[in-house]
Amino acid sequence: MQKLKKEWFSNIRGDAIAGIVVALALIPEAIAFSIIAGVDPKVGLYASFCIAVVISFVGGRPGMISAATGAMALLMVTLVKEYGLEYLLATTILTGLIQIALSYIGIHKLMSFVARAVVVGFVNALAILIFLAQLPELTNVTWHVYVLTAIGLGIIYLFPYIPKIGQILPSPLVTIIILTIFVYFVGWDVRTVGDMGQLPDTLPIFLWPDVPLDFETLKIIFPYAFALAIVGLLESFMTTTIIDDLTDTKGDKFKEARGQGIANIASGSMGGMAGCAMIGQSIINIKSGGRGRLSSFLAGIYLLVMVVFLADVLTVIPMAALVAIMIMVAIGTFDWGSIKRLRTLPLSTNIVMLGTVIVTVGTHNLALGVLTGVLLASLFFANKISHFMYFETEYNADKTQKVYKFVGQVFFNSSEKFYESFDFKEVLDKVIIDVSRAHFWDISAVYALDKAVIKLRREGAEVEIIGQNEATSTIIDRFGIHDNPEEIEKIMGGH
Amino acid sequence: MTIVACIDGGKLSQSVCDYGIELAKTHNLPLTLLHIIEKNTYAKVNLSGAIGLGSRDNLLEELTSEDEQQSKQEVKHGKELLISLKEYASKKGFEDVNLAHRHGLLSESLLDLEREAKVVIIGLKGQDSENKNIPIGKQVENILKSLHIPIILINGSHKPIKKVLIAYDGSNSSKKALDAIVSRPLLGDVQRDIISVNNDQALQEAKERLSSANLNANFVLLHGDPVDEITKYQKENQIDLIAMGAFGHGAWHNIIFGSVTHQMLIEASVPLLFLR
Structure with missing residues (x-):
């Protein structure tokens, strides 16, 4: 009134x-x-x-x-x-x-x-x-x-x-x-x-x-x-x-x-x-x-x-x-x-x-x-965000084992870049892919990871993935929890 | 919890603060002094009806700087007021004072504070209304309708509350008023006169309520026009505060018949405590 x-x-x-x-x-x-x-x-x-x-x-x-x-x-x-x-x-x-x-x-x-x-x-x-x-x-x-x-x-x-x-x-x-x-x-x-x-x-x-x-x-x-x-x-x-x-x-x-x-x-x-x-x-x-x-x-x-x-x-x-x-x-x-x-x-x-x-x-x-x-x-936004991804590599002493460590946003626009980060020509016994600090936003990202794993296996390397659960937790379509600072910290943590 | 005293720099502000201190002491609660900055002026007007290059940006700039100046002034004024009343309270020996300074509408700010406030104290007329020939402030009725916590309306200078009149008509809100004064003493240890006008049944009911709670009070049955009788009784018996339920009969009844609440607001010469 x-x-x-x-x-x-x-x-x-x-x-x-x-x-x-x-x-x-x-x-x-x-x-x-x-x-x-x-x-x-x-x-x-x-x-x-x-x-x-x-x-x-x-x-x-x-x-x-x-x-x-x-x-x-x-x-x-x-x-x-x-x-x-x-x-x-x-x-x-x-x-x-x-x-x-x-x-x-x-x-x-x-x-x-x-x-x-x-x-x-x-x-x-x-x-x-x-x-x-x-x-x-x-x-x-x-x-x-x-x-x-x-x-x-x-x-x-x-x-x-x-x-x-x-x-x-x-x-x-x-x-x-x-x-x-x-x-x-x-x-x-x-x-x-x-x-x-x-x-x-x-x-x-x-x-x-x-x-x-x-x-x-x-x-x-x-x-x-x-x-x-x-x-x-x-x-x-x-x-x-x-x-x-x-x-x-x-x-x-x-x-x-x-x-x-x-x-x-x-x-x-x-x-x-x-x-x-x-x-x-x-x-x-x-x-x-x-x-x-x-x-x-x-x-x-x-x-x-x-x-x-x-x-x-x-x-x-x-x-x-x-x-x-x-x-x-x-x-x-x-x-x-x-x-x-x-x-x-x-x-x-x-x-x-x-x-x-x-x-x-x-x-x-x-x-x-x-x-x-x-x-x-x-x-434009998707393109900008896709730049927020990088990786580091690390070898063991005799160079038979390599660790790929990914950090950043992986989604439809950056999944190609993610896949191409791997050097498939390199002869290795074991490859460890550490994605615990990467965020997989969609199925394209998961698919790119699967593809990379298959390719590496074909070249004869044993593949181990670290932190896949953390990385894929961002795929969920539930938006409610994102208002909760603790939940956001869990998903986005480490950045 | 806290006692909220609304001040705006009008004549009643100091008295509102006094009552706030009294109640805060009674309940051993902090006192919150609330000052609201309400924006409400549209100064410059240009009726040329022409809009040209960058009209919108210019207009935004113009209106912003107008508001800015006005707000700055009012913020300064409000701050001074709050600080001076805080000092006044400490002179009276009360230190536990919080200051709240907000933009917007008084009723909105009070709604935000509803959970923490035990009681809200406010002047019957604010600064905006006191020079106008209207009996009660523009916002009073709206605040009474929208808030669900006890509200004390102040209409004169402070007098310690010793003797309280409770107007009881059996309605739900008047039952709440009775509860607030008697079983959960909002006003501390006071002498209580429970009055019913033309309604003996309600008075008996009140007696039962009190005797079952083992509490004492004077019970008085009056006959005649409720507003006249209550104000007369108040004067004859040196009552310091009148407690009543607000809008006992529902909104439609009030629109058609005019409300006792409204009449009491105009006629009473001591503070009124309203409960819904």
């Missing part, structure tokens, strides 16, 4: 004001992301309203903003093109169901496999994709559009420097107002929001997607829904971490995952597309003083009110204003520190980050990018 009260009402003033700033920034983004997905702006706007409001009740990270996002919109493009809006709505609902299921099997714990470099790559790839998505609006157009976009960017970044009002009025709003009035009076023939499709004229209503409920439909929508679910959760978890850091508090990732699912189900059944947490918007929210659940709730409400009552005004906003705002979002999302750090970080880390970016930008699929990043990071 107390906690809920605190999360909702401890920062009413800050949240109420931040909610306005967020709503004003959400509107252009929701329209822009609808255009990316290939649906009417109203789909993105309804989605942003539903998700922002629902997540304010069921989310696990107060102060975080969720709505229709670019990462999700990019995954829907072919689905919308081939099957249309109704299938998108059904996919959105399925996405929510998958997310709820994943939340209960503890998907948030898997986030520990997503290395820091992958997170940075994800964020950077997302920024690049948002920027690239603006290019259609900037190609094959008259010079007017470039002028408007440049003015827009100028206002966005310079307006905050104006004393007093610069810190009070959201500069994206100022951009929209100035550019709209300018175009309206000068009469330039540029594309406006009204040209991009239908805007909401009513409040959203509950509407079950008009698709056949059969296996065929599932076959079409499941792959999309699964990718959406994964990307949505990834971005939400990453944003949660960012907000945790900024506010020095801790979000509940399980609750957030489940909340994202509930919000997507709500969005899909109210005519909206799937969404997730938004890095840029959440930063704007924190910067504007938003900390509680109230700011997300109010942002959704303000958004709907403004959109429904100002629909006529929205239609005349030039697309160039939206493009300028989206370029700002791309710039603000990009992790510029990561470019500076490229020179100082190890090459493997950079490859992981850049690999994530390249695959994502190439496929327009953040899930594939992250998968690539995680694989690369794991391979």
Whole structure:
């Protein structure tokens, strides 16, 4: 009770004001992301309203903003093109169901496999994709559009420097107002929001997607829904971490995952597309003083009110204003520190980050990018660890007996190196393999040892193994005991 | 085990410390002085809504340095407070004092200490609440609800506890209150007045409980509004502390009817001992 009260009402003033700033920034983004997905702006706007409001009740990270996002919109493009809006709505609902299921099997714990470099790559790839998505609006157009976009960017970044009002009025709003009035009076023939499709004229209503409920439909929508679910959760978890850091508090990732699912189900059944947490918007929210659940709730409400009552005004906003705002979002999302750090970080880390970016930008699929990043990071790690193995040899007086003493990690990646440590050409009566200070992590390691023993026997040597039990105790798949210092000492002892 | 006294530099802190010393002496236990640093301000706000190069890093840096300054100041203030009260205790001839200084919420820190604490002593109003026109501190009710150890709420300056009133209505928590004062004497050797309002059966029950344990007490049956009668009795008989069970009727009853606990918190002029 107390906690809920605190999360909702401890920062009413800050949240109420931040909610306005967020709503004003959400509107252009929701329209822009609808255009990316290939649906009417109203789909993105309804989605942003539903998700922002629902997540304010069921989310696990107060102060975080969720709505229709670019990462999700990019995954829907072919689905919308081939099957249309109704299938998108059904996919959105399925996405929510998958997310709820994943939340209960503890998907948030898997986030520990997503290395820091992958997170940075994800964020950077997302920024690049948002920027690239603006290019259609900037190609094959008259010079007017470039002028408007440049003015827009100028206002966005310079307006905050104006004393007093610069810190009070959201500069994206100022951009929209100035550019709209300018175009309206000068009469330039540029594309406006009204040209991009239908805007909401009513409040959203509950509407079950008009698709056949059969296996065929599932076959079409499941792959999309699964990718959406994964990307949505990834971005939400990453944003949660960012907000945790900024506010020095801790979000509940399980609750957030489940909340994202509930919000997507709500969005899909109210005519909206799937969404997730938004890095840029959440930063704007924190910067504007938003900390509680109230700011997300109010942002959704303000958004709907403004959109429904100002629909006529929205239609005349030039697309160039939206493009300028989206370029700002791309710039603000990009992790510029990561470019500076490229020179100082190890090459493997950079490859992981850049690999994530390249695959994502190439496929327009953040899930594939992250998968690539995680694989690369794991391979690099395995490679690094495999260097932590060495051996010493010792002979008896007449050189008929040799002791191989192994120290370090033996597993799939280092088992070859382990096998090749033996000099099979040497003529010996007896070979003693001391592995009491080595750790055998998997069956590859055991197999390599067996192979070496067989080979040595074939060459006519008698083989004795010392400490095999100690070495193989690491193979066990029981993880519980590893929290116990004594047990760890038993397994890892001698290092 | 230890006696925990929560101090925050408000007007009641010294009195809380005094009661803490008294109880620590009674039980021959160490006294723990607990001070919490609660962060709760969001100072600078920028409504420009624009995010540019390195916005996130800059924002993190900004918020961190703000918190850093505030925390440093509060840590310093808290340390001074703890040390000054420790010196105060040693002046009063009590040396066995531990200092506990923690970040976070008071209720969370108290939950962490629940196992070691024999009793928690806390002011009815903290520093944050004392200048506001509210009868009880913001956190009191939450702490009463979340903690399962005895809590003494202090609302004035210290007076040695000699005479204790036990409000008994037969509920489970009031049985615990009776136990705590009588069979496992939390307050040491004190004179006990067991009061029941409008409930003779409960009073007889209390009599039986005590006589079976071979203990003495005054038994008084009063009629009327529980809160009025108990506070009146307290004044007329120079009672030094009122012990009662907290939230006898369950949470829903309290939300609908308002609780005796809450009324007692507002009306009482002597420390209140709550048990759940």
